[in-house]
Amino acid sequence: MNDLRQSDKRVTPINFRLRGYQIWNPDLGENAALPALLRRRITPAGRHALNAAWGLPDLASARLVLSSRHGEFSRTLSLLESVATGCDVSPSDFTLSVHHALIGLLSIAVRNRRGHSGVAAGNESFCFGFLEALICLKENPTEPVVLIHFDEPLPGPFASFNCDGEKPVALALLLQAEGEGDLMQMTFSPAPSNKELSSSHAQDFLDFLLGNSKEVISKNENRQWLWKRHADR
Numbered sequence: 001m002n003d004l005r006q007s008d009k010r011v012t013p014i015n016f017r018l019r020g021y022q023i024w025n026p027d028l029g030e031n032a033a034l035p036a037l038l039r040r041r042i043t044p045a046g047r048h049a050l051n052a053a054w055g056l057p058d059l060a061s062a063r064l065v066l067s068s069r070h071g072e073f074s075r076t077l078s079l080l081e082s083v084a085t086g087c088d089v090s091p092s093d094f095t096l097s098v099h100h101a102l103i104g105l106l107s108i109a110v111r112n113r114r115g116h117s118g119v120a121a122g123n124e125s126f127c128f129g130f131l132e133a134l135i136c137l138k139e140n141p142t143e144p145v146v147l148i149h150f151d152e153p154l155p156g157p158f159a160s161f162n163c164d165g166e167k168p169v170a171l172a173l174l175l176q177a178e179g180e181g182d183l184m185q186m187t188f189s190p191a192p193s194n195k196e197l198s199s200s201h202a203q204d205f206l207d208f209l210l211g212n213s214k215e216v217i218s219k220n221e222n223r224q225w226l227w228k229r230h231a232d233r
Contacts, residue, residue: 012187013185013186013228014134014138014185014186014187015184016134016175016177016183016185016186017176017179017180017182018174018181018182019057019174019175019179019180019181020056020057020173020174020181021171021172021173021174021209022053022054022171023052023170023172023206024049024051024052024169024170024171033054033055034047034050034054038106041092041096042096042102043072043074044074045072045073045074045150045151046150048152048170049150050102050106050148052148052150052170052172053106053146053148053172056146057174058174059110059112060110060111060112061114061143061144062114062143062145062146063115063116063117063133063140063144063145064103064107064112064114064115064148065103065116065117065118065119065129065132065133065146065147065148066100066102066103066116066118066119067119067126067132067149068099068149069120069122069123069125070154071099071102072096072097072101072102073155075093075096075097076097077158078090079093079094099120100117100118103116104116114143117132117136119132123163123201123220124201124225125149126149126151126201126202127188127201127225130147130186130205131186133145133173133175137177138177144175144176145174145175145176146172146173147173148172149169149172149202150171151168151169151170151200152168152169153167153168163199167203169200169202169206171206182230184227184228184230185226185227185228186225186227188225189224190224191219191220191221191222191223192224195217195224196219197219197220198218198220204218205227208227214228214229214230215227215228
């Protein structure tokens with residue numbers, strides 16, 4: 001951790017274009033356009049994520065990045081309960097319990113062969129997923145990236161691991177290095193000790209995206225993440 005925190009000091013801002021985005025909203029219900037195969041095989045949290053992504057431009061030709069702290073936890077919980085009670089484990093739940101299984105199903109459904117990544121980094125999962133997406137843009141500036149993030153509060157005996165005020169969230173962002181879209185910038189640095197910790201970095205970014213502010217700072221115990229609009233080149 002010390003090495004990572006030292007390296008934070010050398011991070012320079014990264015510019016990108018936000019070409020499009022979609023947000024899952026519980027008031028909108030399910031997206032009827034999702035193939036029945038996907039709707040049947042994934043959990044409600046997974047459907048929220050794919051509802052957000054479905055219909056974005058270039059979904060079939062973009063690099064795909066999925067970030068989530070807990071993934072489809074209801075599936076994991078079902079497996080744990082089966083083991084604890086001595087019941088047979090569901091083969092389908094076991095097969096799809098891998099963290100990036102959801103993005104794999106999406107890539108198959110849209111016939112995307114560009115490759116995909118799954119990121120889990122604690123309560124900074126959204127931030128490091130965003131960083132992974134921007135690294136993909138740096139690696140191949142001509143290829144857009146779709147970042148999908150979702151999470152929901154943990155249930156029952158695991159609720160103590162939730163952050164205060166944590167809410168369900170699912171969003172999908174279409175990012176590119178150049179061309180159309182709003183010019184933005186992201187960076188991070190060591191966090192000062194006098195700032196209030198964020199309960200959800202993804203929600204902070206959403207509030208920034210849907211609001212009028214020029215920038216937002218979202219703080220973790222070790223780092224603070226900064227997004228800006230209309231960043232200078």
